[in-house]
Amino acid sequence: MDEQTYMAEMAKMDRPIPGQSLTNNPENPAPYEQPPKFTNVHEASNYMWDKVTSDEAYESLMTGLSKGVPVMPIVEVLLFDEFQKGTFNPDLMMMMVEPTAYMLIALSERLDIDVVIDTEDDEDDEVFGVKMQEEKLNQLREAAGPSKVPEGMLTPSMVSEMETLPEVSSLLEQPKQNIKPEQPSLMAPTEGQ
Numbered sequence: 001m002d003e004q005t006y007m008a009e010m011a012k013m014d015r016p017i018p019g020q021s022l023t024n025n026p027e028n029p030a031p032y033e034q035p036p037k038f039t040n041v042h043e044a045s046n047y048m049w050d051k052v053t054s055d056e057a058y059e060s061l062m063t064g065l066s067k068g069v070p071v072m073p074i075v076e077v078l079l080f081d082e083f084q085k086g087t088f089n090p091d092l093m094m095m096m097v098e099p100t101a102y103m104l105i106a107l108s109e110r111l112d113i114d115v116v117i118d119t120e121d122d123e124d125d126e127v128f129g130v131k132m133q134e135e136k137l138n139q140l141r142e143a144a145g146p147s148k149v150p151e152g153m154l155t156p157s158m159v160s161e162m163e164t165l166p167e168v169s170s171l172l173e174q175p176k177q178n179i180k181p182e183q184p185s186l187m188a189p190t191e192g193q
Contacts, residue, residue: 031086044092045099049158051078052103053165065108070116071140072127075100097127101140102153109149110162 001009024030038044052061064074075097083093101117108115117140154162 032084034086036089036092037087038092039089041092041095041099044088044096045103046155047087048078048082048096048100049103049154049161051082052100052107053161058107058165061104062108062111062113065104065115066111066113068116070118071101071104072097072118074104076127094127098136098140099153102149103158105140106149106154106158106162107165110165111167 021033024033038047051057061074065071079088079093079096079100082088083090088096105115
């Protein structure tokens, strides 16, 4: 395959060409190409707490956890989204995995939701493609069981704020459906036929 054919095939694949980021306009960098908003774990933890307890996220996160969605994939999605927005650099994103997981576990524990940390078929125990320490993963699994989240994982302000969060037990119940009177099928013959 000659070079022109190869480049034409690469263009059809709708993905960046190797080195394309080096040709982007330096006056208009992507959010993750700029200095991150947070550079330490404590500030980033407070930010993520506000994020997961916000009105927009809290309900859907707790509903997902109550339906058996594992904690670690949720953590990955939340943190990667923040990385893309320029909130964290990759190193801080990796450091935020454990605190964010404990936040979700504590919130679900408050609502008596049994959480799943990772799926049974996750033999590699990887988060963002990096193998997690078995000890850390076991601590998360223990916290998701009948025991409590280890002391010090949440700040005192987070613990007190957690008490003011709305109960979502009504959200976790099956929604009442408006049952309409039975309508005849559109395929059913009418009286005149």
